[in-house]
Amino acid sequence: MKEKKYADVIIDISHEKVDRTFQYKIPEALRETVLVGTSVMVPFGRGNRLSAGYVVEITDQAEFDEEKMKEIYSLSKQKVSPSEDALKLAVFLKETYGSTMIAALKTVLPVKREVKAKEKKTIVRQMTGEEIRSLLAESIRKHQTGKTRFLAALTEEKKLPYELVTGKLHIAPSTIKSLISQQVITVETESYYRNPVRLEAGRREEKKLSNEQQAIVDTVIADRDAEICKTYLIHGITGSGKTEVYLSLIEETVKRGRQCIMLIPEIALTYQTLLRFYKRFGDRVSVLNSSLSEGERYDQCERARKGEIDVIIGPRSALFVPFEKLGMIVIDEEHEPSYKSETMPRYHARETAEYLASLKGASLVLGSATPSLEAYSRAKKGEYELFTLTRRLTGGRLADVSVVDLRKELKEGNRSIFSRKLQELIEDRLSRKEQIMLFLNRRGYAGFVSCRSCGLVMKCPHCDVSLSQHRGGKLVCHYCGYEMQEPKKCPSCGSPYILGFKAGTQQIEDQIRKRFPGAGVLRMDADTTRRKGSYEEILSSFAGEEADILLGTQMIVKGHDFPKVTLMGVLAADLSLNDSDYHCGERTFQLLTQAAGRAGRGVRKGEVVIQTYQPDHYSITLAANQDYEAFYEEEMGYRELMGYPPAEHLLAILFTSKEEGQALSAAEETGRILRNYQEESGRSDGSVIGPSKAAVSKINDIYRFVIYCKEKDYQKLLIYKELTENYRKNLPGNSAFVQFDFDPVNIY
Numbered sequence: 250m251k252e253k254k255y256a257d258v259i260i261d262i263s264h265e266k267v268d269r270t271f272q273y274k275i276p277e278a279l280r281e282t283v284l285v286g287t288s289v290m291v292p293f294g295r296g297n298r299l300s301a302g303y304v305v306e307i308t309d310q311a312e313f314d315e316e317k318m319k320e321i322y323s324l325s326k327q328k329v330s331p332s333e334d335a336l337k338l339a340v341f342l343k344e345t346y347g348s349t350m351i352a353a354l355k356t357v358l359p360v361k362r363e364v365k366a367k368e369k370k371t372i373v374r375q376m377t378g379e380e381i382r383s384l385l386a387e388s389i390r391k392h393q394t395g396k397t398r399f400l401a402a403l404t405e406e407k408k409l410p411y412e413l414v415t416g417k418l419h420i421a422p423s424t425i426k427s428l429i430s431q432q433v434i435t436v437e438t439e440s441y442y443r444n445p446v447r448l449e450a451g452r453r454e455e456k457k458l459s460n461e462q463q464a465i466v467d468t469v470i471a472d473r474d475a476e477i478c479k480t481y482l483i484h485g486i487t488g489s490g491k492t493e494v495y496l497s498l499i500e501e502t503v504k505r506g507r508q509c510i511m512l513i514p515e516i517a518l519t520y521q522t523l524l525r526f527y528k529r530f531g532d533r534v535s536v537l538n539s540s541l542s543e544g545e546r547y548d549q550c551e552r553a554r555k556g557e558i559d560v561i562i563g564p565r566s567a568l569f570v571p572f573e574k575l576g577m578i579v580i581d582e583e584h585e586p587s588y589k590s591e592t593m594p595r596y597h598a599r600e601t602a603e604y605l606a607s608l609k610g611a612s613l614v615l616g617s618a619t620p621s622l623e624a625y626s627r628a629k630k631g632e633y634e635l636f637t638l639t640r641r642l643t644g645g646r647l648a649d650v651s652v653v654d655l656r657k658e659l660k661e662g663n664r665s666i667f668s669r670k671l672q673e674l675i676e677d678r679l680s681r682k683e684q685i686m687l688f689l690n691r692r693g694y695a696g697f698v699s700c701r702s703c704g705l706v707m708k709c710p711h712c713d714v715s716l717s718q719h720r721g722g723k724l725v726c727h728y729c730g731y732e733m734q735e736p737k738k739c740p741s742c743g744s745p746y747i748l749g750f751k752a753g754t755q756q757i758e759d760q761i762r763k764r765f766p767g768a769g770v771l772r773m774d775a776d777t778t779r780r781k782g783s784y785e786e787i788l789s790s791f792a793g794e795e796a797d798i799l800l801g802t803q804m805i806v807k808g809h810d811f812p813k814v815t816l817m818g819v820l821a822a823d824l825s826l827n828d829s830d831y832h833c834g835e836r837t838f839q840l841l842t843q844a845a846g847r848a849g850r851g852v853r854k855g856e857v858v859i860q861t862y863q864p865d866h867y868s869i870t871l872a873a874n875q876d877y878e879a880f881y882e883e884e885m886g887y888r889e890l891m892g893y894p895p896a897e898h899l900l901a902i903l904f905t906s907k908e909e910g911q912a913l914s915a916a917e918e919t920g921r922i923l924r925n926y927q928e929e930s931g932r933s934d935g936s937v938i939g940p941s942k943a944a945v946s947k948i949n950d951i952y953r954f955v956i957y958c959k960e961k962d963y964q965k966l967l968i969y970k971e972l973t974e975n976y977r978k979n980l981p982g983n984s985a986f987v988q989f990d991f992d993p994v995n996i997y
């Protein structure tokens with residue numbers, strides 16, 4: 250056997266300059282306990298300050314002079330150690346997404362610190378009833394009121410919850426102490442897990458699956474039994490029974506002694522959804538989301554590790570719950586941008602789940618009403634197995650969708666934000682006491698500029714995305730940095746109505762109140778949902794019909810069922826259509842499809858009105874027809890033409906520094922290195938764009954520059970990453986910090 254003499258340790262400092270391992274001697278006394286993954290305390294740096302770190306490798310080979318090598322000081326008591334699987338995941342994240350090892354390790358540890366177990370204390374009587382009664386008589390005689398109350402309670406119950414005694418009975422701790430020392434009572438302590446969900450699950454519910462649904466379950470489970478681990482994509486409109494399929498798949502997997510992870514975007518993790526899982530799996534399911542306390546998170550992971558639960562539900566971070574025998578990962582609403590992390594490592598849950606599934610021999614099931622282009626193109630290539638659910642099982646017919654041309658409204662003298670058609674329908678619904686949802690699909694970036702007369706949108710001539718309005722009357726492209734002066738007249742039709750689009754939900758609420766004075770209006774946006782619980786409050790008050798109109802941003806179109814809603818108005822589809830980022834056509838199609846699914850969930854047929862300046866744009870016309878297939882073809886054509894993902898891969902390299910000059914020079918030099926590499930390797934199918942100022946060019950006095958690289962082959966992007974990293978390591982005087990984002994979902 251090899252001797253475990255040395256440990257390679259990653260230091261817990263998030264800086265790329267210490268992003269490597271340091272070798273330490275393992276002291277004799279720790280040889281048994283220090284393992285790969287163990288978190289340790291080590292002396293670090295010139296001052297030998299004690300720092301925390303993780304052991305990532307153990308060897309019997311000294312990498313340098315043993316005399317100079319420092320020793321591990323101790324195990325770290327506070328920190329949780331990553332398992333071997335977690336370490337592999339961390340390496341995957343580091344290499345695939347270009348982050349530091351320590352940031353990757355922190356990501357795969359769902360809890361960073363051990364949290365003390367919660368305890369329940371019970372007071373137990375240690376004397377007979379008779380003895381207690383005589384003590385009680387004595388205490389009454391002595392007018393000891395507290396003690397009297399306590400003893401009286403003990404004559405009736407042998408055991409009392411500690412909290413009841415100190416709380417409701419109001420007994421002082423000193424009284425309890427003295428009774429313990431007189432051996433009248435004892436206190437028993439029992440530790441238990443914090444349970445984040447208190448649901449009365451009630452009766453188990455199971456539907457007989459339709460043939461379409463059953464066929465999916467049969468195929469996937471047959472593969473499971475044959476130990477074929479694949480990725481499946483279920484394409485089915487809202488209400489077509491996807492969740493019911495997930496429930497059956499998970500149940501079958503659990504029956505086979507395996508565990509499951511169910512990912513749901515946080516915003517769609519509603520009470521109703523959770524309840525369906527609890528009805529099926531009872532105590533064997535738990536949830537992990539951002540509202541949990543650290544203790545609650547820790548306990549859920551402990552329960553998972555010990556095999557006390559079979560299913561965990563949560564957003565992307567739930568991927569890292571340590572299940573020993575993981576058998577299946579389900580990702581619902583697979584297309585949601587929230588599956589991509591916006592902090593380092595910028596991992597995508599779908600790709601990470603694929604890696605995890607292959608590591609653990611698990612199946613991966615993706616589902617969506619509007620699959621991402623990434624997932625659908627892979628299904629088309631046969632890399633994923635595709636299933637389609639075609640029928641809506643809820644009853645309720647698909648809504649009628651109409652598209653209203655706002656250019657025409659203007660031409661015919663209507664300058665209000667409501668088209669005449671939408672106004673008429675709102676009045677009609679108000680008079681019939683039915684409910685209305687009004688949707689403002691804005692994502693909160695700097696605005697675009699468009700012509701109200703002809704619909705022209707100012708775009709970058711090189712990147713075919715909208716230019717963003719910046720201070721000083723400039724229009725800027727967020728990919729390549731192209732700039733132009735904001736025009737005073739429309740370059741196409743000469744109209745003076747060329748403007749930035751700025752209306753916010755607050756102004757629209759005012760206009761609704763003015764135009765429809767009798768109507769009850771609720772508004773849901775980032776402002777009105779800041780307080781904890783306010784999101785649910787607004788939804789439940791609308792569900793309780795306390796208002797006629799619900800106005801809101803994307804939050805209102807995610808999977809809530811309001812049977813009384815028979816009208817959905819999309820106020821300006823252009824708001825998401827003209828984001829300065831290449832995903833905007835796809836996002837708009839997804840949002841409009843979702844919005845159309847909101848109206849007419851009850852018995853009455855619903856209507857949807859989409860207002861826009863670009864009524865002929867395929868994202869709008871095809872969403873109105875609910876034609877995903879045709880949309881996919883159109884959008885894929887655009888991505889191929891422009892070389893955007895998934896046709897090609899994109900890497901954003903972000904340079905940040907307090908010194909503007911240093912960030913810029915590091916970015917420029919990197920750009921030169923990457924272009925040189927491209928030329929020397931004689932390749933012309935990729936491109937390096939920039940550097941340019943980031944869309945948000947300064948945050949907290951930190952300057953930001955960005956380079957974009959496009960390549961057909963992901964591996965080539967990894968070479969760019971390495972070249973950049975090597976350059977950075979050999980540049981001691983420069984303070985710039987470098988971050989990578991592969992196939993970014995947001996612009997920089």
Ligand code: ADP
Pocket residue numbers: 456457458459462485486487488489490491492493494642643
């Ligand atoms: P999705 O996840 O695709 O939106 P769900 O699984 O939530 O679809 O199903 C939509 C509705 O149809 C739910 O109310 C569900 O209870 C019901 N449902 C699903 N499958 C069946 C079935 N096989 N028989 C009857 N009702 C079903």
Ligand code: ZN
Pocket residue numbers: 700701702703704705739740741742743744
């Ligand atoms: Zn015009």
Ligand code: ZN
Pocket residue numbers: 709710711712713726727728729730731
């Ligand atoms: Zn551009």
